[in-house]
Amino acid sequence: MSRNSVEWEETPNFPSTHYVDTGIYTDEKIFREEQEKVFNKVWIIACHESELTNAFDYRTFSHPGGAPLFVIRGEDMKVRSFYNICPHRGNTLLYDPVGNAKRVTCIFHAWSFNAKGDCIDISREKQGYQERYGCEKAGLREVKTEIGYGGFVWVNVDDDSCSLSEYVGDAMGLLGEHLSEPMEVFHYHKAVVNTNYKLWHDTNSEFYHDYVHYFNRITGMIQPGYFDRKYTGYPHGHASVGSMAIKYDAYEGSKQRGVGWPGLAPGGWVLIDMFPGMTYNLRTSVLRMDTAIPLGPNKLLIEFRGLGLKSDTPEQRAERIRDHNQIWGPFGRNLHEDLLAVQGQGQAMRERTGSKWVIQGREENMTIHDEGGMRHFYAEWSKLMGRKASAPYADQATAAA
């Protein structure tokens, strides 16, 4: 039976943990608050260490909290991160996404910095500042940086944050043994999609949407073991999904994989969602990493990386690339479908469309079509935001209780 306007807006008849108000996806104020209370407090993946092979290699990164950063490998081979902002007149220091800079010099007034963030030259310093100001006061703003969990470079703009290992906790348990060999990024692309970052992370946090993927239905959903995969939630909002044996040759033109991945059973698939918007996705012969960088409540930049092993032979690498492209490349069978779906959500949930609720009420003993992975995310989100995802405009003091 269809519903009238009052019925459409009625609170869903589920526990408040099992639905969210779509205002959390569309409200500009909530988005700004998320940048401050979520993204500026947690560890975020900025890039992979293989993108910074040599001393002085750098990589720019738009931190989802808003700060432009650059990550640079020093002469001592340590990787550090800084605001990509000149302390003098606020100009951008490094423009290219990647490069090598023994000396980072602002194009505007030629102030220079080394890879440790020290100011090493102020043009005509003494003439202009005499003894009042100098390089010792003009260092770059450094951001906490750690490398880990597969060689990814993690950053945290909160000086008082916990360590990366405390943040990750046991969440990487299912992947730990598979990330022991040095890896290398062989695929990188970005997509800007008109949707909210949480909707993208939701898609990575539930498998009920396998209905959108012909590939996953034919190689997974109709195969034995599919409904046995389980979600596990971890502190800080992370979640993992256990493995099964995917039957890749059930898809026309596909085949069982030959190269595989160290420690991963043939056809295996492990997925770990790291709060608030990063996903390790290991299947076939490839580790995929998604990094969500929200640009606004309904605008999302996603960075997609495909990784193989540094020790790959050309033949092994070629097979990983083929495996990656079939489902995950910009022309892959699955990625396009996922993006099409979340773009459709963004389209339907714009402000004033009448969209009101998203239901996350499936309970199947935390197995593959249970929506517990999403509920786990929103429990953490509500805690950090001081707002209940189901009632974000209620009294905030009591909302997250």
Next chain:
Amino acid sequence: MKSRQSIEELIYKSCLVMDDKDFGGYLDLCDPAFHYAITTYSPEIRKEMIWLEHDREGMKTLFATLPKHNSDQSPLSRHATVYLIEEQDEGRKAKVTSALQVFKTSLDGGATELFVVGKMIDMVQMTAEGPKLLDRNIRLETRMFGIGYHIPF
């Protein structure tokens, strides 16, 4: 030059049939040894990348499975301009370099946007039945195109 005209027509026809989703018509333009790739360079990881690669059979399978997938149905318009035709192998083959722009029109026909730009680097085999596509490399300049697409360019 008759062969130049027939080569140009082959390139342009390959765009037209793909725009029309006439995949059988596209395969008819291809040599049995056809190889297709979409490639680009990533400055971010300083690496050449292959984003799609198939032989003729692989393309045929890709086309056959399209109806089973959920895809953006917004129509594409491929616009090619043949820049260079270089004879090779004593005239039995020709390397053709074309500029490529792909436009996407929204489902309601309300807006057309430039989707990608790049080059088409083709190797054409001259046969008794006329020129056939032996190798096509879609070399993309644009590396960000939103939700992507299921149908090759």
